[in-house]
Amino acid sequence: MRMRFTKMQGLGNDFVVIDAIRQRIELDAEQIRQLADRHFGIGCDQVLLVEPPRLPETAFHYRIFNADGTEVEQCGNGARCFARYVRDEGLAEADLIRVGTAAGAISLQLRADGQVSVDMGVPRFAPAEIPLLARSRAPAYDLGAGCRALRIGAVSMGNPHAVLSVSDDLEQAPVAELGPRIERDPLFPRGANVGFMQRQHAAAIRLRVWERGVGETLACGTGACAAMVIGRLWGELEERVEVSLPGGTLLIEWPGEGSPVTMTGPATRVFDGEIDR
Numbered sequence: 135m136r137m138r139f140t141k142m143q144g145l146g147n148d149f150v151v152i153d154a155i156r157q158r159i160e161l162d163a164e165q166i167r168q169l170a171d172r173h174f175g176i177g178c179d180q181v182l183l184v185e186p187p188r189l190p191e192t193a194f195h196y197r198i199f200n201a202d203g204t205e206v207e208q209c210g211n212g213a214r215c216f217a218r219y220v221r222d223e224g225l226a227e228a229d230l231i232r233v234g235t236a237a238g239a240i241s242l243q244l245r246a247d248g249q250v251s252v253d254m255g256v257p258r259f260a261p262a263e264i265p266l267l268a269r270s271r272a273p274a275y276d277l278g279a280g281c282r283a284l285r286i287g288a289v290s291m292g293n294p295h296a297v298l299s300v301s302d303d304l305e306q307a308p309v310a311e312l313g314p315r316i317e318r319d320p321l322f323p324r325g326a327n328v329g330f331m332q333r334q335h336a337a338a339i340r341l342r343v344w345e346r347g348v349g350e351t352l353a354c355g356t357g358a359c360a361a362m363v364i365g366r367l368w369g370e371l372e373e374r375v376e377v378s379l380p381g382g383t384l385l386i387e388w389p390g391e392g393s394p395v396t397m398t399g400p401a402t403r404v405f406d407g408e409i410d411r
């Protein structure tokens with residue numbers, strides 16, 4: 135049976151977007167892995183499903199699957215692509231689109247300049263997926279990862295994030311070595327995305343992210359939000375921060391605790407296709 139899809143990307147974090155409103159879609163973890171495979175499938179970091187709404191006052195349900203087949207709670211770069219997709223496909227007319235996710239509802243704002251702003255919701259410091267935070271609200275934690283004690287911040291953007299501050303050259307950061315170890319550390323029973331943040335000044339950071347269920351990606355939207363929030367809690371960042379990732383730059387705004395985080399950046403359609411499934 136043929137399935138239509140659209141390949142999209144947000145700062146090089148790439149997606150296979152599937153309309154599950156006008157197509158009947160049933161995909162198990164193995165089929166997701168096959169679609170995401172960069173040699174035997176289409177290739178992407180995440181598969182995104184566009185579904186009819188489930189939550190009140192939302193226009194769609196937005197489902198996210200990592201390349202390893204796991205379904206997750208939130209994806210920031212994917213949210214911007216979701217907005218662009220439903221608009222281009224004529225599934226939505228409004229510039230402001232409210233969608234439901236496994237982490238609750240978020241608002242997507244299509245802007246006149248072609249970028250998309252997303253209200254990513256209020257960061258959570260004592261969520262079930264990071265029980266460590268329930269024990270203490272200190273924004274920084276010492277974590278013994280092997281022989282090195284690391285200073286680490288942890289926050290949920292609906293999905294779990296660990297954030298490490300890196301003082302020296304970000305290109306030399308041990309992303310491939312420490313990323314998977316922290317992703318699977320018992321402190322994060324549902325796994326974690328791991329951000330390596332280098333502060334440039336109070337309004338700019340550089341960031342690399344080892345993503346749960348994928349590995350290092352060219353950009354991570356929720357990771358950019360998490361890093362900015364932790365940096366701000368550490369008293370090092372202002373409320374508007376440019377986050378430079380290997381794939382490009384996001385603007386992250388957060389007034390402070392109890393307020394939602396806003397992420398602004400691009401969303402690009404790459405090609406449409408069909409695949410047998």
Ligand SMILES: N[C@H](CCC[C@H](N)C(=O)O)C(=O)O
Nearest residue numbers: 209210211293346354355356
């Ligand atoms: N790997 C993430 C999901 C995708 C997040 C990322 N692509 C973004 O833009 O936020 C997780 O397992 O929570």
